[in-house]
Amino acid sequence: MKSLEELTAIRDKMQAIVNLRIEDSSCTKIVVGMATCGIAAGARPVLKAFSDGVQSKGIKDVMVTQEGCIGLCKYEPIVEVVAPGKEKVTYVNMTAEKAAEVIEQHIIGGNVVTKYTINSAM
Amino acid sequence: MFSDISLNILDIVQNSVSARASLIEITVNISNAEDTLTVVIKDNGCGMTDSELMKVVDPFYTTGNKKSVGLGVPFFKMAAQLSGGRFEIDSEKGKGTEVKAIFVLSSIDRMPLGNMTETIMSVVKANRNTDIVYSYTVDSKGFVFDTRQIRKIFGDIPCDTHEVNDFIQSFLNENTAELNSGANY
Ligand SMILES: Nc1ncnc2c1ncn2[C@@H]1O[C@H](COP(=O)(O)OP(=O)(O)O)[C@@H](O)[C@H]1O
Ligand code: FES
Ligand SMILES: [Mg+2]
Numbered sequence: 001m002k003s004l005e006e007l008t009a010i011r012d013k014m015q016a017i018v019n020l021r022i023e024d025s026s027c028t029k030i031v032v033g034m035a036t037c038g039i040a041a042g043a044r045p046v047l048k049a050f051s052d053g054v055q056s057k058g059i060k061d062v063m064v065t066q067e068g069c070i071g072l073c074k075y076e077p078i079v080e081v082v083a084p085g086k087e088k089v090t091y092v093n094m095t096a097e098k099a100a101e102v103i104e105q106h107i108i109g110g111n112v113v114t115k116y117t118i119n120s121a122m
Numbered sequence: 123m124f125s126d127i128s129l130n131i132l133d134i135v136q137n138s139v140s141a142r143a144s145l146i147e148i149t150v151n152i153s154n155a156e157d158t159l160t161v162v163i164k165d166n167g168c169g170m171t172d173s174e175l176m177k178v179v180d181p182f183y184t185t186g187n188k189k190s191v192g193l194g195v196p197f198f199k200m201a202a203q204l205s206g207g208r209f210e211i212d213s214e215k216g217k218g219t220e221v222k223a224i225f226v227l228s229s230i231d232r233m234p235l236g237n238m239t240e241t242i243m244s245v246v247k248a249n250r251n252t253d254i255v256y257s258y259t260v261d262s263k264g265f266v267f268d269t270r271q272i273r274k275i276f277g278d279i280p281c282d283t284h285e286v287n288d289f290i291q292s293f294l295n296e297n298t299a300e301l302n303s304g305a306n307y
Contacts, residue, residue: 001300002293004271010285011276032248034136036194039129044244051247055284066248068140069184 026084027063028107030054033078035069041076042095049096050079053103062107075121081106090118123197126236127161127225130201133194134163134221135245139252141167141219146245147255150238152227152307154261158207159225159235159307166218175213198223205232227307235307239294242267246290250282256294260301267294 032038032047051064070078075092081102082088089112091102098116105113114120124130131148138146143165151160170178174185179199184192199209202223213219225232242256246269256267267290272281 001265001297004267004275004293006293007272007275007281007286007289010289011279011281014279014283014285034132034139034244034248036133036192036197039133039136040124044129044132044240047244047248048240051287055282055287063250064248066136066139066244068136 024063027061028081028083030062030064030107031067031080031082032064033068033070033076033080034066035076037073038070038076038078043077045096046077046079046094046099049099050103053100054107057103057108059103059107072118075118078118091116092118092121123201124233126234127159127201128236128238128241130198130233131161131163131238132241132244134198135241137194138163138165138167138219139245139249141165141169143167143218143252145253145255146249147257148242148245149257149259150235151257151259151264152261154227157227159227159232161223161225162220163222164218164220169215169217169219170213171215175211178211179209195221201225201233205229207232239291239298242294243287243291247282247287258298258301260305260307263301265297265301 030050032043032050034043034047047064047066054062054064070080072078072092077094079091079094079099079102080088081091089106091098091113094116102113102116105111124133135146135148145166147164149160149162178195180196195211198221202209202225206226206229207224210222211219238258242254246254254269258264272286
């Protein structure tokens with residue numbers, strides 16, 4: 001059996017690196033709708049794609065969080081990108097593949113992926 | 123309806139997140155001797171009054187203000203009952219809530235457990251400031267995953283990294299596989 005105490009070795013390696021904690025308020029939030037309908041429509045792999053993607057790209061000032069009902073069942077899975085000082089962007093009918101595009105173009109590149117937003121779905 | 127129990131658990135845990143819990147305890151206990159698969163989700167969130175609690179097992183009861191249906195708890199109850207098992211929910215306003223579903227393990231009407239590693243990883247990654255405890259037991263052998271233990275090891279050092287998440291994932295996967303010893307629940 002693996003033990004969580006094995007994390008001590010990982011911690012000791014990380015201590016060497018100077019890690020600046022970023023204030024939650026200055027973070028961009030990626031909010032995944034995790035209500036019943038969201039989960040049924042595939043929100044779990046979408047959340048995974050966002051959190052794995054953000055981490056593997058080494059993006060530090062982005063936080064992935066979950067929320068309950070966003071109120072738009074037929075557009076689930078829904079993901080909102082909330083950046084400080086910017087208007088909220090709502091992505092609909094998300095998949096893991098679309099998540100990768102959003103990370104690349106929007107989160108890293110700064111360009112909203114308009115074709116997946118709620119406005120183009122309506 | 124969900125296709126497996128792990129997705130149902132994720133949905134029930136979202137209720138605990140919405141209830142602003144700071145500690146969420148998830149237990150999966152499999153007993154071949156008793157022929158049961160028991161799931162308990164316990165939180166220290168806002169809880170419910172007795173009258174709210176009575177309504178929650180009714181399909182469509184919700185306090186979510188953006189819509190009119192609440193199906194999460196009724197789905198979980200139905201899933202347990204379909205297998206011949208039972209469901210209990212207990213809550214106290216201001217204290218927290220405990221949801222318990224007992225499935226009949228061998229019933230062909232029992233949904234498979236599904237990928238608990240993915241469910242736990244999602245909850246841990248998306249709720250960095252909430253303590254998550256997950257315990258998995260098969261016939262009295264088990265393991266416990268506890269983010270409080272991880273926080274204690276890391277102290278001020280950020281633990282939301284690739285290496286740590288990779289470790290947690292293999293911790294969950296390998297320990298689960300060892301306990302299952304070839305069986306598929
Ligand atoms: N763990 C909990 N703590 C507090 N309230 C809860 C909890 N679980 C359920 N509830 C209450 O029961 C309602 C119905 O829950 P549910 O069937 O999951 O539907 P939904 O979450 O979509 O509203 C919730 O809106 C909430 O008011
Ligand atoms: S129940 Fe579907 S978005 Fe809320
Ligand atoms: Mg719910």
